[in-house]
Amino acid sequence: MTEVLWTAKEWAQAVGGTLVDATGEHLSDQDAIAVHASNVNFDSRAIEVGDIFLALKGARDGHDFVAGAYKAGAAFCVTERAIDGAVCCVVDDVQTALEAAAVYARDRAIGCKRGAVTGSVGKTSVTQMVMATLKRAGRAHSAIKSFNNHIGVPLTLVRMPRETERAVFEVGMNHADEITPLSKFVAPDAVIITTVGAVHTENFPDGELGIVKAKAEIFDGLQPGGLAILNADNKWFDDLKARAEAIDAKVASFGESVGADALLTGYDVISDPDGDYARIQAEIHGQSYDFKLYTTGKHQAVNAMSVLLMAQALRVDLKVAIAALEDFRPLAGRGSVRHVTVDGKDITVIDESYNANPISMTATIESLGARSVSADQRKIVVLTDMLELGPDEAALHAGLLGVIEAQAIDKVYCAGPLMTNLWQIVPPALQGGYAPTASELIAPLKADLQSGDVVMIKGSNGSKAGLIAASLV
Structure with missing residues (x-):
């Protein structure tokens, strides 16, 4: 049996809302207790049977998706007005109601x-x-x-x-x-x-x-x-x-x-x-x-x-x-290590592609540098743009060269317009390859790989470092 997370009555009490049925009539206490929910969601595309749907207003108005969410199996919807064809808990503001329910859930x-x-x-x-x-x-x-x-x-x-x-x-x-x-x-x-x-x-x-x-x-x-x-x-x-x-x-x-x-x-x-x-x-x-x-x-x-x-x-x-x-095993893109075969070459992939900033870039490059490898193995960093760094973004990308050189990295691959600030100063002996986008870097990277390579991939979500990691593992 699915665990009851909320009843409609308890939710309405928590947020000070009014419960109405699919015709807009007030829901009786008995009926409100009988409406059970097992989860809460704000994405109508992810609604499952028994969810509460929150009609939040963002880039799109969640009220436009209430009918579809209820049809998909939502137990009831939290809205700022009654919606024909759906059981609703009507509140003044859905975000405020979510916050009130959060405090209630914490205290219960x-x-x-x-x-x-x-x-x-x-x-x-x-x-x-x-x-x-x-x-x-x-x-x-x-x-x-x-x-x-x-x-x-x-x-x-x-x-x-x-x-x-x-x-x-x-x-x-x-x-x-x-x-x-x-x-x-x-x-x-x-x-x-x-x-x-x-x-x-x-x-x-x-x-x-x-x-x-x-x-x-x-x-x-x-x-x-x-x-x-x-x-x-x-x-x-x-x-x-x-x-x-x-x-x-x-x-x-x-x-x-x-x-x-x-x-x-x-x-x-x-x-x-x-x-x-x-x-x-x-x-x-x-x-x-x-x-x-x-x-x-x-x-x-x-x-x-x-x-x-x-x-x-x-x-x-x-x-x-x-x-x-x-x-414990790390989530995808947060430090998982895989031994894989790419085009007949046995390599080690360190997937740090989930996100990046100067602190985490430095830490992961230092960690790669600290790994013990044999004389015939190469340590390779594959870097895509770090985003949301403000007016110092060019200098912060270029500043990665110091840690790269200090850690005896063998090859550097870069993708993205911001990474040009690093790529342009990487010594020719360390240059592996550059591409304007992450997807365009995949082919030259794969072509240059050698058996034994240890490849660390790092970049911001928005610069698609994950595409490179996925192409290898």
Whole structure:
């Protein structure tokens, strides 16, 4: 039997809406209780039987799709006016109703421990790793993908069953004042700021300091006495620590810096036919641990330290959390390692194609440089444009040359107009190939591959780095 997430009556009570049937008549309490929903959705194309459909207004007005959503099996629709032929919960504003239902869903899950994750890079991977640990300990909840904005965070809350014991939420932003309301919706017991750097700087006149302030908004919803988990290796650690302590939050640190509460003390990449992995040594509150992590970027090993602190804060036994991390596999485009054969050539593909900015680019190139390879193997980076970097975008792309040369990379391939800023200064001996678009780079890259090559692919979603990764794996 499908689990009942909401009845129409409970939803209407949560949002202060009026229930009407398909003819526009008021729905009786008895009928409202009988209308059961098992999920909530705002995309009419994804509606399944038993969903609540939210008629949100965006690029298109969701009200135009109410009839189709109800016909597809929606239990009822949340609208700002009655729609003929559909059972509706009529509200003044659908977005506001979603937010009210989110707070209601949060509060009805009595005793649920909640965590929130933000940061300039690594939010989704860390959130998914935290979720892996929570699932080992009981009834857990998180978003099925990167739902981290003004719609995604409350949507994740309204999808949370009342019996949930632990939950984790990803929280993102492009501008100031976006994280505060999301943090207040979640009201977390613990938060992670993965790191802070030059991402979305085009929206912040005061540059990185503006981003620091925006990320620190995650503290605004933190429960009294809650825990702020901060990156001790980040240059803004002291600033963030002071901001957390100013609201009487507890602080725990992670990273490679001496004195960190969760300290990464060892990291080695092990090649394995079933999937490369990292062997991790760590000290958590002074206690030593040794475990595997099936994602080989060193930055992910550092992130794993924050995950263990979050797991502890949400009352997950540390041994249980470590066992969960050993079973965790990265999502597509976030560091998965595959040994594949391309046109008869056996190569290793490191797929980091999900997204990119200068921080994550540097981290992944450094991780490639740290891999041990034989003398006849080449380390190759395939890079597409980093987007949303503001007026410094040309310099930030060109600035990648320093880390490339420092890591003894053998070949560089670039695609996209912004990557010309890097390509034009790459020494001829390192130049593999350039193309205006990601799709146009695939053929020359494949033609140049040699058996034994280790190929790392990185770029922003909008610049289609994923097309290159997909063509190889």
